[in-house]
Amino acid sequence: MFKPGKALLAVFAVAATVLTGCGDDAADNANELRLWHYEGPDSAMGKAWAAAIKEFEDTHPGVKVKFEEKGFEQIQKSAQMVLNSDEAPDIMEYNKGNATAGLLSKQGLLTDMSSEVASRGWDKLLSESLQTTCKYDERGVMGGDKWFGVPNYAEYTMVYYNKDLFAQHGVEVPTSFDSFVAAMDKFVAAGVTPLAMGGKEYPAQQLLYQLALSKADSKWVSNLQQYTGDVDFHDEAWTYGAQTFADWVSKGYVKKDSAGVDAESMGLAFMGGEFPMMVSGSWWYGRVQSTVKDFEWDSFLFPGSDLALGSSGNLWVVPTKSSKKDLAYDFIDITMKQANQNLLGNSGGIPVAADPAAITDPKSKTLIENYQTLADRDGLAFYPDWPVPGYYDVLVSATQKLINGTATPDEALDELAGPYEENLANVGG
Template sequence: MNNPRTRTTLRRRPLLLAVSALTLLAPLTACGGSGTAEGDGKTLRLWHYEQEQGALSQAWDAAIAEFKRTHPDVKVVFERKTFEQIQQNAGMILNSDKAPDVMEYNKGNATTGLLAKQGLLTDLTAVAKERGWDKKISDRASVTARYDGKGEMGGDKWYGIPNYGEFVLTYYNDDLFKKHHVAKPTDFKSFEAALAKFKKAGITPLANAGNDHPAGHWLYLLALSKASDAWVDDYQLYKGKVDFHGPEMTYAVNKYEEWLDKGYFDKKDVGLKGSDMTEQFVSQKRPIMVGGNWWFGSLTTDITDFDWSTAPYPGSARTLGSGGNNWVVPARAKNKKLAEDFIDITMSDKIQKLIGEKGNIPLAAKADSVKNPRSRELIAAFNTHQTGDGLAFYPDWPVTGYYDTWVAAAQNLMNGGRTDTVLDELAAPYEKHTASRR
């Protein structure tokens, strides 16, 4: 969670060794081969930063194989970068003659939006309509693909194409629920009842991490439980004034403080990172974890000694989430038609189903088309929020550098900070930024 989810992306995939911008701009060559002619319709240069063997990397591998099959005369020059490499050097890369034809790029105003405003990305609006991508992706999931002339998301021009989704949901240790005779929650009342019953049994019910995204995610999730669609649009899209001392954020801070006092959260978790939170769940120290679907794949691998399940968080019709990172086509790309062909393949039924089978969330495949039962459960939960404006993005998106503010505010609360102080802490950067836009 930062603008726009820099930390989120860093935490969900281990970084490869970073290299300098000079390496990024070095002449590109195919693996095991020499340089090839550029701009002749015979070479597709592609970059992404998905972890090798991860669900998305496997899907993109399959998409590259399909591209090669359908374009037998085209050479694919693929390079796996790190998130940091692209995030820190994208402007320089895309403004050079070394820009790839298509690359994965982070979503939001400070990344895709900024480069679009600077004229460094290709406007894909006509192509999205021609190839039907705009029909395969819901309006809510496409908000971070569309930008206006100011580079702010939710505009009418497509500068990126996401083909997977992400959101925050609930993970339950089913064995601990059965052992302690706790009913699985179906609404907020039964959720709090479950927290109380586990605490009475001497178990801290909620996994948490104060020194990373989870604590801030909880604050925003609680605020969303009292928020309207208009409030979300006011906060995220600057459509109206946001009162940080209003009922939404005040409720979130007060409820979080209440749960701290009741021991549903452990105040000692104030210094933990996101990976520590998942370890609490995997080691069965905490029966409930609320976190992103980016943990889903590793939990499937790491948990071997108990049954677990996922479900939408029962306390709110809205949750943190959005469409995934974008495929973008640099304005200086030399083979844009080939880039469009590749993106089209990633949106095909075959690749979309593969994304689901491997444990991620396809945007253009229905849950019942995926055989993996856990993945079907995950996709169904995402679709619950995707319909009806249930994806409310992430709390740190509206302001560059806001991630650190949310972390500090959550830690302040966990260390006994007063409600008004925490709300003022969250309000200051946001109000300064929105004032500067006028």
């Protein structure tokens, strides 16, 4: 999955030393643990991991914490080069899926953590569905037998909505796909664009995939994501998704200039009260919760679909070049502890090992309950960019063309089919 486009990559340099009195900077650097993550400080994960860093410092005498800021897009494009150099961190948050963590595992850039996972009991805290994105085979395909990452949260996409704008325009909260479309028609009739959208980054491609998912099933997802069967980009699901996406643009549900809007601007527009709805992920939840003060808001599962984009959260991975693996595992362990999990849950995140009774915030309870609804019906369908390295950019291009009207739905689907089929031949799927 992809996180908000302008979320910051925080790179924490943690110096863990034994006090020998030598005062040698070189010795300090030799014991340094470098930790990267790209969550904003006001996100649920940012808050929980800040607390984890403090606990790490308290339990590891002599630790110093430093950080530098980088963009998510930058680390997406440079991870392979950085992890294959002396600049590699000792632990980092990284995107899960075949095209990212899977590719790095195949290239030998990530540590196989299988024995550590078993000895520390992390496997006991993660459901089978969440484990899928942690484990990869020799091809770098998820669902394999070796652990290359550990998530401490889960995520899914939903519809955020502005309750005040719904009330102002007399629009009922949708409970079905038809009522969802009717709600958008009512907003358009009142001169209001219903959906905040960012076509420059992940949001538009995720809506395209969600529309396709509404006509798909779990076998369709497995075929696409894990290469377990034939994939046809002109089947009923993909055709419906692309055609409906294009129709929504032409009907005014999505602004035609949104092709140049990034994810951060989309989120800011929704949080600023400019749009009634935003279809996006739980990674926004804590930020919306802490930012929106001028209107009432809530969320609901995408109507008319048993499937939604979702999975485990991004992974804690330990680069092969890390020389401080034990310290990295200690940090992961703290983020898996119940106290940190409870904090994450009450801050607008979806914990994997919290005490349900300890989640007291009402909106956080709704978030977690809706996630459980999806998980219980095997409704987590991963993300569209996962199957192919570099597919994110392909999807951005195709959906921008649908927004701009420079490609037909069939042409956009042809654009998706080529790289997928080429990659399938490479992985032996």
